[in-house]
Amino acid sequence: MEKLILFDIDGTLTRTENGYLPFNQAIVQTFGIEGDIRTVVPDGNTDPLIVRDIFAKANVRIDIDNSRWRQFAANLCASYGEHVDRGTTTVRALPGAAELLQQISLGDDFSASVVTGNFEASAMLKLSAAGLADYFYRGAYASDSELRPDLPALAKKRFEQLVARTVDWEQCVIVGDTPKDLEAARQNRMKCLLVGTGRYPIEELEYWQPDACLPDLGDTQAVLTALTNL
Ligand SMILES: [Mg+2]
Numbered sequence: 001m002e003k004l005i006l007f008d009i010d011g012t013l014t015r016t017e018n019g020y021l022p023f024n025q026a027i028v029q030t031f032g033i034e035g036d037i038r039t040v041v042p043d044g045n046t047d048p049l050i051v052r053d054i055f056a057k058a059n060v061r062i063d064i065d066n067s068r069w070r071q072f073a074a075n076l077c078a079s080y081g082e083h084v085d086r087g088t089t090t091v092r093a094l095p096g097a098a099e100l101l102q103q104i105s106l107g108d109d110f111s112a113s114v115v116t117g118n119f120e121a122s123a124m125l126k127l128s129a130a131g132l133a134d135y136f137y138r139g140a141y142a143s144d145s146e147l148r149p150d151l152p153a154l155a156k157k158r159f160e161q162l163v164a165r166t167v168d169w170e171q172c173v174i175v176g177d178t179p180k181d182l183e184a185a186r187q188n189r190m191k192c193l194l195v196g197t198g199r200y201p202i203e204e205l206e207y208w209q210p211d212a213c214l215p216d217l218g219d220t221q222a223v224l225t226a227l228t229n230l
Contacts, residue, residue: 004172005104005227006115006139006155006190009123011043011177011198013097013217014130018089022079027051029079030072033060043199044180046117047076048146073119073143080122084129091129094197096217101135103220110227113159114139115151115174115184137162148180149187156188173230179208191230193223 007013020037027035035054042050048069055062064072083089104110112135116123120141127133137159140151152174160166174185177198185192194210195217196202202215212226 002108002167002171003110003227003230004156004159004167005110005112006152006172006174007112007136008044008174008176008178008181009114009116009118009126012175012181012195013094013101013132014091014126015094015197016089016091016126018083019080019091021089022076022083023050025079025083026072026076027054029075030068031062031064033062035060041199044117044148044176044178046142046146046148047073047119047122048142050117073121076119077121077125080125084125091126093130093132094217096220096223097130098132099220100217100223101132103224105135110224111137111159111163113137113155114141115148115155115176115181116140117142117148119143149184152184152188152190173211173227177205179205182208182210185210193226193230 023037024035037050037054039057040050040053101112104112114136118141120143123141124133140155144154145151156167156172169189172190174181174190174192177195178200182192182194192210193212194205195214196205197216202213206213211230214226217223
């Protein structure tokens with residue numbers, strides 16, 4: 001039976017160098033207050049919760065309404081675009097990511113979508129910069145909810161609407177790099193494969209007992225076998 005593979009982006013498919021530059025720029029542009037993403041652990045978190053963490057850590061009390069979040073998302077995407085164009089920020093596909101996505105797109109066993117803490121526009125920008133944008137059905141993003149566990153069900157629903165058929169929960173696999181990806185999978189009765197290409201080494205990820213764990217996506221056949229066996 002066909003499986004829906006829901007990929008995290010940062011640390012799983014891509015690695016960004018100097019991503020703090022556009023992020024911090026968007027904070028000051030949007031809120032008029034300096035904030036530094038390097039003061040918090042952003043891994044696995046959604047962008048709105050990262051901003052809240054940054055302000056909490058700096059003891060800044062601020063109410064942020066929906067229109068301000070939309071402004072932040074727009075500023076973040078624009079500043080990401082500027083920095084990527086200038087080369088001051090780089091987004092690269094992690095080893096094996098492109099090959100894996102290509103294999104998935106060629107076969108009938110899997111479909112690929114995304115579940116990410118990025119806003120949709122910046123998610124697309126990062127995937128484009130990494131050369132991976134063409135491989136995905138529309139997924140779920142921080143622009144849909146700031147709570148990551150809300151996102152897998154939405155990505156599943158969007159996929160089902162696009163292809164006009166349903167997928168069992170157990171046939172959905174989240175591929176991520178943090179315990180937060182696993183938590184989102186568990187809360188949605190989905191399977192989870194974690195890879196050690198983000199902040200957490202594979203030994204640490206195994207402690208959380210995901211359904212499968214790999215050091216990276218480098219061995220395409222090993223990843224496809226792991227996904228098939230879940
Ligand atoms: Mg990640």
